[in-house]
Amino acid sequence: xxxxxxxxxxxxxxxxxxxxxxxxxxxxxxxxxxxxxxxxxxxxxxxxxxxxxxxxxxxxxxxxxxxxxxxxxxxxxxxxxxxxxxxxxxxxxxxxxxxxxxxxxxxxxxxxxxxxxxxxxxxxxxxxxxxxxxxxxxxxxxxxxxxxxxxxxxxxxxxxxxxxxxxxxxxxxxxxxxxxxxxxxxxxxxxxxxxxxxxxxxxxxxxxxxxxxxxxxxxxxxxxxxxxxxxxxxxxxxxxxxxxxxxxxxxxxxxxxxxxxxxxxxxxxxxxxxxxxxxxxxxxxxxxxxxxxxxxxxxxxxxxxxxxxxxxxxxxxxxxxxxxxxxxxxxxxxxxxxxxxxxxxxxxxxxxxxxxxxxxxxxxxxxxxxxxxxxxxxxxxxxxxxxxxxxxxxxxxxxxxxxxxxxxxxxxxxxxxxxxxxxxxxxxxxxxxxxxxxxxxxxxxxxxxxxxxxxxxxxxxxxxxxxxxxxxxxxxxxxxxxxxxxxxxxxxxxx
RNA sequence: GAGCCCAUAGCUCAGUUGGCAGAGCAUCUGACUUUUAAUCAGAGGGCCGCUGGUUCGAUCCCAGCUGGGCUCACCA
Numbered sequence: 001x002x003x004x005x006x007x008x009x010x011x012x013x014x015x016x017x018x019x020x021x022x023x024x025x026x027x028x029x030x031x032x033x034x035x036x037x038x039x040x041x042x043x044x045x046x047x048x049x050x051x052x053x054x055x056x057x058x059x060x061x062x063x064x065x066x067x068x069x070x071x072x073x074x075x076x077x078x079x080x081x082x083x084x085x086x087x088x089x090x091x092x093x094x095x096x097x098x099x100x101x102x103x104x105x106x107x108x109x110x111x112x113x114x115x116x117x118x119x120x121x122x123x124x125x126x127x128x129x130x131x132x133x134x135x136x137x138x139x140x141x142x143x144x145x146x147x148x149x150x151x152x153x154x155x156x157x158x159x160x161x162x163x164x165x166x167x168x169x170x171x172x173x174x175x176x177x178x179x180x181x182x183x184x185x186x187x188x189x190x191x192x193x194x195x196x197x198x199x200x201x202x203x204x205x206x207x208x209x210x211x212x213x214x215x216x217x218x219x220x221x222x223x224x225x226x227x228x229x230x231x232x233x234x235x236x237x238x239x240x241x242x243x244x245x246x247x248x249x250x251x252x253x254x255x256x257x258x259x260x261x262x263x264x265x266x267x268x269x270x271x272x273x274x275x276x277x278x279x280x281x282x283x284x285x286x287x288x289x290x291x292x293x294x295x296x297x298x299x300x301x302x303x304x305x306x307x308x309x310x311x312x313x314x315x316x317x318x319x320x321x322x323x324x325x326x327x328x329x330x331x332x333x334x335x336x337x338x339x340x341x342x343x344x345x346x347x348x349x350x351x352x353x354x355x356x357x358x359x360x361x362x363x364x365x366x367x368x369x370x371x372x373x374x375x376x377x378x379x380x381x382x383x384x385x386x387x388x389x390x391x392x393x394x395x396x397x398x399x400x401x402x403x404x405x406x407x408x409x410x411x412x413x414x415x416x417x418x419x420x421x422x423x424x425x426x427x428x429x430x431x432x433x434x435x436x437x438x439x440x441x442x443x444x445x446x447x448x449x450x451x452x453x454x455x456x457x458x459x460x461x462x463x464x465x466x467x468x469x470x471x472x473x474x475x476x477x478x479x480x481x482x483x484x485x486x487x488x489x490x491x492x493x494x495x
Numbered sequence: 496g497a498g499c500c501c502a503u504a505g506c507u508c509a510g511u512u513g514g515c516a517g518a519g520c521a522u523c524u525g526a527c528u529u530u531u532a533a534u535c536a537g538a539g540g541g542c543c544g545c546u547g548g549u550u551c552g553a554u555c556c557c558a559g560c561u562g563g564g565c566u567c568a569c570c571a
Contacts, residue, residue: 007540008505008522067531074528091528109521122529130529146506146520148532153506155563167506211570230571256570257496266571412571443570468571481564492562 008143015106016139022102026139031114033062038083040119041127049121059129060116061086062137064166067147068109075103076128079113080166088115088129089122095131103134109147110140110166158489171484174477177296178485181473182249184292185269192284194245194271199234201227201251207451208232208390210443211254214264227253232390232464233451235272236419239462240454247271249469260481261411263470264490272464278402278418281463282379285406285414286313289377289472296476304409304478311377315406318374319382320366328369335362359384359399372410379404383417389429389445391417402463413472416465423455 016026035043040059044052063079063086073092078085092100094117107113117131145151150167157164157171164171186196204223206213208230216225231248238246249269256262273280290300290311300312318326325332334340338358345353345361348368353361362384374380383403385393391401403417420426430452433445473485483489 006505011522069530069533070527071530071533072527074530076530076533078531087531089529093528120529122531124529124531126529126531128529143505143521146532148520149507151506153502153563155502156506158563209571252571254570257568259567259570260565262570268571415571466571471571494562 009141012108012139012141012143015108016141018106019102019136019139024102024106024136026136028135028137031062031135031137033060033114035059035061036083037061037063037079037081037086040086040129041084044119044121044127049125053118053120055119057119058116059119060114061088061129062112062114065107065109065111065113066144066167068107070104073100077107077109077113079115080169085169086129087122087126088113088117088131088134089120090115090131090134095134099134106139107136108140108143110142110144111136112138112140155491158483158491159494161487174473174479174485175487177477178473180296181292181476182267182469184295185288185467185469186247186249188288188291189245189247189271192245194247194273195243197235197238197243197246197248198250199228199231199238199248201253203228203234205446205448207445207448208234209252209254210387210445212256212442214253214255229254230268230466231270232466233448235270235464236459236462237451237454239272239274239419240457240459244274244460244462245272258490260483261471263482263486266482266486267469269467269469270464272419272462274460274462276463277461278381278404278416278463281416281465282315282317282404285379285416285465285467286311286315286377293476302476302478304475305480307375307409309377309408309475316376316378318378318380320362320380320384321382323370323374323380324362324366326370327373328365335365341365357384357386359386363387371407371412374407374410376406376408376410377413378407380407388417389433390420390426392420392422393425406467408475411471412468413475414465414467416463419459419462419464421455421459421461423452426455427452 063081067078115131202225206226213226388401394400406414436444
């Protein structure tokens, strides 16, 4: 790009030369910064504006110049730092004639500036640093987007997220909140004696979910590896190893389409607790997410896309078949009849309605007629075994598993189940998956002999859960697209 | 992967029933020492996404391509 500078950039680059000619560095790195804008505001809080100058509160702050209003022999500017924004006021009389003239001839909106001075409140009521000194810390070459409309072009916002973050304060707030959410969940689990662990992102067998993996290659080992689609099978090995409560917050990778709900890499919280059941995890999830909402909003209710989400416990429980009956308007008992189910699936245009296993069809019908209508938060249970190769069978109902999905606003936020720890049953489930793979199902599980070996040593009875962090953050930041909560969402190559 | 929509100055957007390309902000010059999208006067700034086609002439019409958005499909 250097060499293709437009006129605006050329003007600014000339100012670097002007700085150099005056013996001033355009990119110094030795300036210490004593205050944040927020600390300066706090120092002035509660002091009547007329008393403020007499207090001579001396502060020094640094930040990006996001607004610049020049009045000849005085200039107002707004500095933006990690803590907020604060106005500064530079007077020729205060900073000195030569320094002020250099300021006028070299400083633009978008530069990073340090100022030191005392606090006062302007006639219009704005807390302001009256600068005695200033220093250029970084000269910006590219101009900032327009001050009023800002940057709104979605493609530019994602590709040049740094600019988005500079000018759109609400975007910064989304990612601050995302960090708070992750911290909250981490602390919540640590407080309950869960151990945070890291398991392989590159796996010789991609297991733990039904999804297509990315493949990569290790040259020295001359071995193909898969980017993980889930950490599940490794976390359960740790249960075998004696870590009875473990969790991991990390990226999963799935080689599938991109949409407002899907990014190829996304963040998942998975946690596993020995001697717990999926019922225990429902209670834990209710408590964890409702207290998270309180931590963020001070309330269990919060807005989402023009409506309200209410995380106040207890949450609704619904079975897959019950949901199909309610939202599909069919008698629940008939869904147990294979013929009825196939006929209904066929009518809904579900592929392979005549040949797919009934459990797959039931879930497909659920997703077609019910899921998006579930306002939630709702725990959906009664999942069939065919779609749950890693879940424990329900006692007395061996075609069902002890599993729930948490649905909010028609979207899956969490998936949890009592873990299958019977090595013989698990081997059978893998074999069933292999049959599907032979029939062309690219998402079916591979056989994982080492995982079976681990189960043969004995995995304590346990329950585990995965929570899609990005979707949770979408809910809690009122974001309609997953790209709004991922700093650098995946895009095609820039044209 | 399919359908619909979009791409004009650094940014936000007009516009041309096909005839030398426009505004605001930003930039540059000048005035202005408590402003808040500061104000006032003047100036510069464009491969109208790319490649073809139609036409005397294309930013505009047509086709293809590239990138993006939304919806659907797949999934979490």
